[in-house]
Amino acid sequence: MTNRERFQAVLNFEKPDDRLPAIEWASWWWDKTVVNWQSQGLPSDIGFRELAPYLGLDQHIQFWFQHRAADCPQPKFNGGPICEDEDGYEALLPYLYPDNEVDAAIEGMKALKEAHDRGDFPIWFSVDGGFWFPRTLLGIENHLYSFYDEPELYHRILDDLADFQLRTLEKVYSVLTPDFMTFGEDMSYNNGPMISEDSFNEFLLPYYQKVIPYIKEHGTKVIVDSDGDITKMIPWLKHAGIEGVLPLERQAGVDVAALREAHPDFLFIGAFDKMTMRRGVEDMRGEFERLLPVMKTGGFIPSVDHQTPPDVPLERYYKYIDMLKEYAEKAVK
Amino acid sequence: MSILTEISENLQKGKAKIVKELVMQAVEQGYAPEEILSKGLLDGMNIIGEKFKANEVYVPEVLVAARAMNVGSQVLKPYLEQAGVKAVGRVCIGTVQGDLHDIGKNLVKMMMEGKGLEVIDLGTDVAPETFIQTAIEQNCQIICCSALLTTTMGVMGEVVKKAEEAGIRDKVKIMIGGAPVDEAFCRQIGADCYTPDAASAADAAAAFCAAN
Numbered sequence: 001m002t003n004r005e006r007f008q009a010v011l012n013f014e015k016p017d018d019r020l021p022a023i024e025w026a027s028w029w030w031d032k033t034v035v036n037w038q039s040q041g042l043p044s045d046i047g048f049r050e051l052a053p054y055l056g057l058d059q060h061i062q063f064w065f066q067h068r069a070a071d072c073p074q075p076k077f078n079g080g081p082i083c084e085d086e087d088g089y090e091a092l093l094p095y096l097y098p099d100n101e102v103d104a105a106i107e108g109m110k111a112l113k114e115a116h117d118r119g120d121f122p123i124w125f126s127v128d129g130g131f132w133f134p135r136t137l138l139g140i141e142n143h144l145y146s147f148y149d150e151p152e153l154y155h156r157i158l159d160d161l162a163d164f165q166l167r168t169l170e171k172v173y174s175v176l177t178p179d180f181m182t183f184g185e186d187m188s189y190n191n192g193p194m195i196s197e198d199s200f201n202e203f204l205l206p207y208y209q210k211v212i213p214y215i216k217e218h219g220t221k222v223i224v225d226s227d228g229d230i231t232k233m234i235p236w237l238k239h240a241g242i243e244g245v246l247p248l249e250r251q252a253g254v255d256v257a258a259l260r261e262a263h264p265d266f267l268f269i270g271a272f273d274k275m276t277m278r279r280g281v282e283d284m285r286g287e288f289e290r291l292l293p294v295m296k297t298g299g300f301i302p303s304v305d306h307q308t309p310p311d312v313p314l315e316r317y318y319k320y321i322d323m324l325k326e327y328a329e330k331a332v333k
Numbered sequence: 334m335s336i337l338t339e340i341s342e343n344l345q346k347g348k349a350k351i352v353k354e355l356v357m358q359a360v361e362q363g364y365a366p367e368e369i370l371s372k373g374l375l376d377g378m379n380i381i382g383e384k385f386k387a388n389e390v391y392v393p394e395v396l397v398a399a400r401a402m403n404v405g406s407q408v409l410k411p412y413l414e415q416a417g418v419k420a421v422g423r424v425c426i427g428t429v430q431g432d433l434h435d436i437g438k439n440l441v442k443m444m445m446e447g448k449g450l451e452v453i454d455l456g457t458d459v460a461p462e463t464f465i466q467t468a469i470e471q472n473c474q475i476i477c478c479s480a481l482l483t484t485t486m487g488v489m490g491e492v493v494k495k496a497e498e499a500g501i502r503d504k505v506k507i508m509i510g511g512a513p514v515d516e517a518f519c520r521q522i523g524a525d526c527y528t529p530d531a532a533s534a535a536d537a538a539a540a541f542c543a544a545n
């Protein structure tokens with residue numbers, strides 16, 4: 001079975017022949033973690049994309065399409081605004097939705113088509129979602145106010161976003177069919193959703209309903225990437241046509257077994273409590289034991305529930321990978 | 334409906350302009366500034382806090398309500414000062430060094446203000462020394478530390494240590510919170526109080542200040 005076939009099997013709730021995929025889903029590693037590992041023996045010339053196969057994990061290739069041109073004005077501080085109102089948004093438009101940057105990424109995709117067709121690795125792509133993207137424009141805090149202060153602007157941004165993404169999707173599918181995709185959102189936190197169901201339905205639902213059917217038509221699985229406790233939001237997401245979530249953050253209280261029971265047909269990626277990796281090998285084994293029954297139900301790829309934290313030594317991470325593969329096999333036996 | 338109830342209800346809906354007008358009207362009608370504060374503004378914020386705790390309202394609703402409260406408080410401030418009304422306590426709050434997450438910290442601040450506490454906001458990436466220095470110079474009864482990263486939560490332990498070294502540990506309560514923090518960690522580092530959400534944090538802080 002090829003790497004890609006294994007992925008496909010799980011995404012279709014079928015059993016892979018040998019084992020589940022063994023991945024770190026977050027292809028963007030925490031920079032501090034990598035720096036620490038380099039001081040512990042990891043060669044420093046290994047790029048982010050080569051890191052997973054180097055460490056012994058299955059490769060998967062992510063394309064995150066840029067929604068702002070490289071020369072777009074930057075926020076003055078982390079999470080700060082780059083536009084404040086409708087006029088600001090209009091002034092910013094020349095820098096947004098850069099079709100030419102998508103074209104460049106599509107060229108990169110073309111170069112990988114043969115290997116993807118051969119089954120060497122799954123390919124997935126990510127787009128800035130209807131919560132995330134306005135947040136990058138309006139700034140973390142103003143964005144939360146904007147549901148009340150700037151509802152028309154919010155709708156306008158999401159209309160433009162949907163148009164851009166539909167254009168992008170057409171280009172993607174002219175080259176190949178990615179195995180899954182994510183809407184980057186981060187719209188939940190430790191105590192649940194950041195916004196109400198009413199706000200979700202008023203603002204995000206129409207946007208999702210414009211973009212999602214086209215993706216599903218092509219057979220790419222549609223997943224939402226949202227940290228924190230997503231439990232309460234899953235029914236809202238399902239209603240919007242979404243087929244799965246990641247990373248199912250344990251520290252925020254997500255109980256993947258309970259979720260599986262409530263949603264037998266929903267895809268899950270993540271759920272492995274990163275905090276156990278900080279504590280040691282025994283805790284990690286306990287964590288795999290917790291996840292094993294759900295791994296057996298299919299439609300679930302276990303993986304660290306966000307980036308591996310910097311205080312996990314490289315040696316322990318290797319042990320984690322060994323265990324991940326051990327349980328990935330157990331899950332299909 | 335009394336004007337104070339109207340203030341509370343409009344505050345809960347985040348109607349800052351209306352709250353401002355109503356507070357001015359209430360002053361003109363001769364209501365005591367303290368009463369406008371407690372039965373109007375703080376009452377509204379309390380209700381929002383409880384609803385937030387129960388996941389009946391979410392972050393945007395809390396933010397717009399808190400903004401309405403601030404607008405109302407600004408109008409009321411000179412009258413409160415004239416009447417000699419003091420804040421029920423003084424708190425300094427910040428996100429610890431190395432950490433830039435501040436939505437939670439801001440909510441805690443707003444909820445505490447909603448309990449009538451004066452809150453000094455030190456912002457994000459705050460060094461342990463800054464918490465201690467502020468607590469000493471500004472006479473704070475409580476230091477509040479927020480951390481969202483496992484890599485920065487350790488700084489909270491430093492704050493406790495520095496408070497001991499500065500000889501103020503028995504005079505100041507140290508409250509901690511944020512996504513990776515829990516009760517066990519609070520005990521481990523010798524802090525005084527952990528709560529999982531902003532409304533409970535404000536309850537705990539107000540209770541502490543009332544007892545002292």
Ligand code: B12
Nearest residue numbers: 079189227306433434435437479482483510511530531534
């Ligand atoms: C939004 C967000 C961001 C935003 C922050 C913007 C901002 N201005 O705040 C951005 C995009 C900038 C960001 C950056 C990063 N983030 Co971040 N982020 C989040 C996210 C999704 C939500 C946090 C949030 O805003 N919650 C909403 C508020 C309302 O909740 P809260 O902060 O928890 O506060 C509540 C309670 O905790 C409590 N509370 C908070 N403070 C206090 C204080 C006291 C005294 C008390 C009593 C109570 C209390 O009351 C609040 C309200 O009820 C979380 C996921 C999560 N599970 O929380 C990840 C998360 C915190 N981030 C994470 C990471 C890894 C990062 C980065 C390191 C990513 C990277 N590799 O670059 C950077 C770090 C930047 C830095 N140096 O700080 C990880 C941390 C993991 C770990 N091992 O520690 C998390 C947990 C995601 C995850 N799934 O693992 N992030």
